[in-house]
Amino acid sequence: MIIDGWFHERGVLWPGQAMSLKVEEVLDHHRSLYQDVLVFKSANHGNVLVLDGVIQVTERDEFAYQEMIAHIPLYAHPDPKRVLVIGGGDGGVLREIAKHESVQEIVICEIDKDVIDVSKKYLPTLAKGYDDPRVKVHIMDGAKFMNDNQDSFDVIITDSSDPVGPASVLFETPFYKAMHGSLREGGIVCTQGECIWLHLDLIRPLINSISTFYTSIGYAYTTIPTYPSGQIGFILATKGRNGCQDPAREPGKATADALKYYTPEVHKAAFVLPAFAKRAIFD
Numbered sequence: 001m002i003i004d005g006w007f008h009e010r011g012v013l014w015p016g017q018a019m020s021l022k023v024e025e026v027l028d029h030h031r032s033l034y035q036d037v038l039v040f041k042s043a044n045h046g047n048v049l050v051l052d053g054v055i056q057v058t059e060r061d062e063f064a065y066q067e068m069i070a071h072i073p074l075y076a077h078p079d080p081k082r083v084l085v086i087g088g089g090d091g092g093v094l095r096e097i098a099k100h101e102s103v104q105e106i107v108i109c110e111i112d113k114d115v116i117d118v119s120k121k122y123l124p125t126l127a128k129g130y131d132d133p134r135v136k137v138h139i140m141d142g143a144k145f146m147n148d149n150q151d152s153f154d155v156i157i158t159d160s161s162d163p164v165g166p167a168s169v170l171f172e173t174p175f176y177k178a179m180h181g182s183l184r185e186g187g188i189v190c191t192q193g194e195c196i197w198l199h200l201d202l203i204r205p206l207i208n209s210i211s212t213f214y215t216s217i218g219y220a221y222t223t224i225p226t227y228p229s230g231q232i233g234f235i236l237a238t239k240g241r242n243g244c245q246d247p248a249r250e251p252g253k254a255t256a257d258a259l260k261y262y263t264p265e266v267h268k269a270a271f272v273l274p275a276f277a278k279r280a281i282f283d
Contacts, residue, residue: 001053002023002026002040005022005023006020006021006022006023007020007021007022007023007038007040007042007048007050008020009050009053009054009055013054013198013199013228014198014228015198017228017229019055019226019228021042021043021045021048021055021058021226022042022043022044023040023041023042023043024040024041024042024043025040025041026038026039026040027039027040027041027047027122028118028121028122030114032112032113032114032115033112033114034111034112034114035051035052035112036050036051036052036053037049037050037051037112037114037115037118038050038051038053039118039122039123042058044060045058045059045060045061045226046058046059046060047059047122047123048226049090049115049118049119049122049123051115055226055227056090057090057092057119057123057126058226059123059125059126060226061224061225061226062090062092062126063260063261064222064223064224064260064261065092065222065224065227065232066092066093066095066096066126067096067259067260067261067262068220068222068234068261068262068266068270069093069157069159069190069192069222069234070093070096070097070157070190071096071251071259071262071267072190072220072234072236072244072262072267072270073155073157073188073189073190073236073244074097074100074103074155075247075248075249075250075251075262075264075267076188076236076243076244076245076246076247076248076267077154077155077186077187077188077248077249078248078249079102079154080100080102080103080154080155081102081103081104081105081154082103082104082105082107082152082153082154082155082184083097083103083105083106083107083153083154083155083156083157084107084108084109084142084145084146084149084152084153084155084156084157084182085097085106085107085108085109085156085157085158085159086108086109086142086146086156086157086158086159086160086179087109087110087111087142087158087159087160088108088110088157088159089108089110089112089113089115089116089119090115090116090119090123090126090127091116091119091120091123091126091127091128091129091130092126092129092159093129093157093159094106094108094129094130094132094135095126095128095129096129097129097157098129098132098134098135099251099255099258103134104134105134105136106132106134106135106136107135107136107138107145107153108135108136108137108138109138109139109140109141109142109145110137110138110139111139111140111141111142113139116130116137116139142158142178143174143175143178146178146179146181146182147178147181147182149182150181150182151181151182151183151184151185152182152184153182153183153184153187154183154184154186154187154188155187155188155189155190156179156182156183156187156188156189156190157189157190157191158175158179158189158190158191158192159192160191160192173206173209173210176189176191176206176209176210176213176214176237177210177213179191179237180213180214180237180239183239184239185239185240186238186239186240186241187238187239187240187241188236188237188238188239188241188244189214189235189236189237189238189239190234190235190236190244191234191235192232192233192234193219193221193232193233193234193235194232194233195227195228195229195231195232195233196221196231196233196273196274196276196277196280196281197228197229197231198228198229199228200277200280200281203219203233203235203280203281204280204281206235207219207235207281207282210237214237214238214239215237215238215239215240215241215242216237216238216241216242216243216244217235217236217237217238218235218236218237218243218244218245218271219233219234219235219236219271219273219277219281219282220233220234220236220244220270220271221233221234221270221273222234222261222270234270244271245268245271246267246268247264247267247268250264251264
């Protein structure tokens with residue numbers, strides 16, 4: 001909500017807390033078929049995309065999330081050819097995947113076309129991911145697409161909003177089973193995994209529920225100021241492959257020079273959890 005020129009994010013995912021950004025101008029605010037869509041120009045974080053009252057992207061810090069959710073699974077895979085993105089309508093994950101020359105096809109399933117449209121208009125540095133000729137866009141339910149495309153992808157990345165509204169099903173066991181079926185042998189799944197400071201009650205049950213059909217499961221995280229408590233995690237799961245903690249490849253010099261957050265060292269460190277989180281999630 002916007003009160004006295006400030007956007008305030010508060011609700012079930014920030015119990016007893018709020019995140020506020022000063023608004024310079026509201027650029028777009030409407031109701032799509034699925035959710036409330038807001039884009040505003042902030043005082044010091046650039047343009048900001050908000051869905052159902054929850055910040056999805058700010059131009060200032062988006063790279064910390066986009067690079068890590070994309071490059072951890074992609075560099076953990078020795079030779080990814082086909083990559084599927086579920087959600088991620090802003091295009092930032094596509095932009096990062098496109099930095100991998102081995103990838104031959106990038107498919108995105110975004111259920112809400114309005115997210116793509118406002119991102120192309122107001123977040124061009126992210127939406128340039130759509131310009132890559134390897135990208136194929138499907139405006140549809142990702143689970144249905146995966147059920148129709150079995151054993152098809154080397155890496156699947158679910159760049160979802162939080163488990164409210166249309167994204168709630170993306171945090172449930174049947175969705176992870178659909179991803180498992182759509183993965184090729186040796187494939188890797190990486191999904192938005194919520195915050196260790198606020199959502200351990202969501203993370204542990206989900207990991208327990210999917211551990212029966214994935215070969216290995218890990219939890220990594222990145223730091224990002226405008227997400228809950230300044231931290232967001234990723235659940236990584238493999239099909240016929242041991243772990244993702246160590247890169248199987250590393251960025252070439254040109255790519256490494258262009259990256260702002262990801263490095264092979266950060267890749268490894270992202271899996272090192274504080275004691276309280278490690279006990280709560282895995283012990």
